[in-house]
Amino acid sequence: MQRRLSMSMEDLPTAEILDKFGSDPRNPSFHRSQNLKYDNGEMYIRDNPPIVDHYPKPHSFIPGCKKGELLHELDADVGGRQLHFTVYAQDRGNDGLGLDRTAQRVRLLRLFYHLDSDSVSLYEPPQDNSGCMQGRIFRNQHVPRPSRVGTPSLHWSELRLGVDVDLFGTKYRLARCDNYTRRFLEGHGIAVGDDEEIPEDPWLVSRRRTEAAPQPEAQKSFVNQPTLLFFRLAWLDQATEFYRSRQRRLFKMTVFCGDHTVCLHEETEGFEGQLFLRRIRLPKVITHDGVLRHYRSWDFRPGIWIDVFARNMFVVGCASEETRRYIEQQFGGESADVEIDWKQLSDGPPPVDYVFTPAKITFLCDMENPPPILSGIKFILVFDMNKRTVDVSECSKYRKWSVGRHFLAAVETTLGENQFHVGACISLFRWRFKLIEAELRTAEYLKFRRGREDGR
Incomplete structure (x- = not known):
C-alpha cells in the first residue's frame, strides 16, 4: 500500500493515452465489457456487440440463428480458420412417432x-416440434476413417x-457449404460441386397445420351444425287408469x-x-350385440321413430325456422315436415329386419294352478333356439x-319357436306356464316374424 500511494506522476497515464484506450493500459481487465455469453453450452455474441477488429472474418458468424450470431470458439481464441458444411442424416428412429x-x-x-x-x-x-435431442453432438473430435487406409482420421x-461421410458410425450427407469453404476447397484444386436440395422431414411435415378444404357457397351458411335443434314429436299413449282411451x-x-x-x-x-x-x-334400444348406444344430434330428422325410454315416438317436423333450413340442406326439402x-x-314403428335369428327369446310368465307355496310368484322363461332347451327362473x-x-334348468323340449308367443301356454313336466309379456328384443323379433309371415 505504501508503494502504491507513493506512485510518481510519471507512472500515471496521460490524457492522450486515456482518450485513446479509455482506461489504464496497464490494467486491461479494468471495466472491460464481456461481449460473449453461453447458452446450452454454446458461445454466442451478446446483443449489439461493439465493433472489434479482432473478429474481421465474415465466415465466423452464422446468420439467422435464433439465439444470436454463433461465434466459433476457434476464431474467438486464436483466430484460426474452419470449414462450414450443412449436412443431413436419415435414420429410422420413428417407431414411437406414429409414422x-x-x-x-x-x-x-x-x-x-x-x-x-x-x-x-x-x-x-433447434427446430420446433422435432422431438429429438438437439444442440451439440460432439466437439473438436478427430474422426477415425472406417478403412484406416492412408491418414487415420x-x-x-x-x-x-x-x-456421404461416416462420423462415428453415422452417415451424413454434405449438402451445402458457405462461401469461404467453397473458395478454400476450390483454391486447393477440389471440385466442390453444386448445392443439393435437402429433403423435408416427414415428421415435421405431418406436424404442420393442414388447410381446410374450400366449402361451396351454398354450404357456407351451415358449415357447422346449429347449437340447438327443435323438433315436434307425436306419441299415442296407452290406456291407463287416468283415461280410458289411448291419448x-x-x-x-x-x-x-x-x-x-335432449329435453322434452x-x-x-x-x-x-x-x-x-x-x-x-x-x-x-339395446342393439343385437348387447351394446348400449345413445342418440346423436345428427340422428334426428322428421319422419323417423325414436325410442324414449320404451315409448315409441314419431318425429313429425321441425319446430323452428333455423332447424327447418338445416334439415332441408342436409336431407332435402321433402324431409322438413311430415x-x-x-x-x-x-x-307403431316398422319391425326390425333381423338377418340372423336371435339365440334366445325371453318371456315373463305365470304358473297356472300353482301350489300355495308358489302362488303370487312370476317366472322368466328363456327358450334357447339352437339347443331347443327351456330355462325357467323366478323373477x-x-x-x-x-x-x-x-x-x-335346461329342459329339453320338442317345441318350435312358433309356439312361443304372448298368450301361449307351455307345458313342462307337470307345470304349465302362460306367457304374458315378451322382453323388448324378443318383442321386436316376434313383430318381425309376424310381418314376414304376413308377407308370405
Missing part, C-alpha cells in the same frame, strides 16, 4: 472442420458436396348439439309447457327381467 416404419426421419445439422487441428465439430440447430481434402300427445324436443343431450316439453292441450323429460343423453298419421302411430320382485332362483 410409417418405412419412412425415414431427416435431421438437419451443421458440420465444422477446424483446419488448425484437423478436428470436427457437429451441431444440430478424416481430412478436409475428402470433404465435398454430394458425398294423443304432442311434445317439443330440444336437441343440444354440443353434448348430444309437452304441447298437448291442457299440459302445455310442462317438462316431460329433463336434459339427458337419450339411450337407443303429416301426422294417427293410424301409423297406432301400428325379481323389485327389478323386472332380473333372474332369481332357478326353477327348471
Whole structure:
C-alpha cells in the first residue's frame, strides 16, 4: 500500500493515452465489457456487440440463428480458420412417432472442420416440434476413417458436396457449404460441386397445420351444425287408469348439439309447457350385440321413430325456422315436415329386419294352478333356439327381467319357436306356464316374424 500511494506522476497515464484506450493500459481487465455469453453450452455474441477488429472474418458468424450470431470458439481464441458444411442424416428412429416404419426421419445439422487441428465439430440447430435431442453432438473430435487406409482420421481434402461421410458410425450427407469453404476447397484444386436440395422431414411435415378444404357457397351458411335443434314429436299413449282411451300427445324436443343431450316439453292441450323429460343423453334400444348406444344430434330428422325410454315416438317436423333450413340442406326439402298419421302411430314403428335369428327369446310368465307355496310368484322363461332347451327362473320382485332362483334348468323340449308367443301356454313336466309379456328384443323379433309371415 505504501508503494502504491507513493506512485510518481510519471507512472500515471496521460490524457492522450486515456482518450485513446479509455482506461489504464496497464490494467486491461479494468471495466472491460464481456461481449460473449453461453447458452446450452454454446458461445454466442451478446446483443449489439461493439465493433472489434479482432473478429474481421465474415465466415465466423452464422446468420439467422435464433439465439444470436454463433461465434466459433476457434476464431474467438486464436483466430484460426474452419470449414462450414450443412449436412443431413436419415435414420429410422420413428417407431414411437406414429409414422410409417418405412419412412425415414431427416435431421438437419451443421458440420465444422477446424483446419488448425484437423478436428470436427457437429451441431444440430433447434427446430420446433422435432422431438429429438438437439444442440451439440460432439466437439473438436478427430474422426477415425472406417478403412484406416492412408491418414487415420478424416481430412478436409475428402470433404465435398454430394458425398456421404461416416462420423462415428453415422452417415451424413454434405449438402451445402458457405462461401469461404467453397473458395478454400476450390483454391486447393477440389471440385466442390453444386448445392443439393435437402429433403423435408416427414415428421415435421405431418406436424404442420393442414388447410381446410374450400366449402361451396351454398354450404357456407351451415358449415357447422346449429347449437340447438327443435323438433315436434307425436306419441299415442296407452290406456291407463287416468283415461280410458289411448291419448294423443304432442311434445317439443330440444336437441343440444354440443353434448348430444335432449329435453322434452309437452304441447298437448291442457299440459302445455310442462317438462316431460329433463336434459339427458337419450339411450337407443339395446342393439343385437348387447351394446348400449345413445342418440346423436345428427340422428334426428322428421319422419323417423325414436325410442324414449320404451315409448315409441314419431318425429313429425321441425319446430323452428333455423332447424327447418338445416334439415332441408342436409336431407332435402321433402324431409322438413311430415303429416301426422294417427293410424301409423297406432301400428307403431316398422319391425326390425333381423338377418340372423336371435339365440334366445325371453318371456315373463305365470304358473297356472300353482301350489300355495308358489302362488303370487312370476317366472322368466328363456327358450334357447339352437339347443331347443327351456330355462325357467323366478323373477325379481323389485327389478323386472332380473333372474332369481332357478326353477327348471335346461329342459329339453320338442317345441318350435312358433309356439312361443304372448298368450301361449307351455307345458313342462307337470307345470304349465302362460306367457304374458315378451322382453323388448324378443318383442321386436316376434313383430318381425309376424310381418314376414304376413308377407308370405
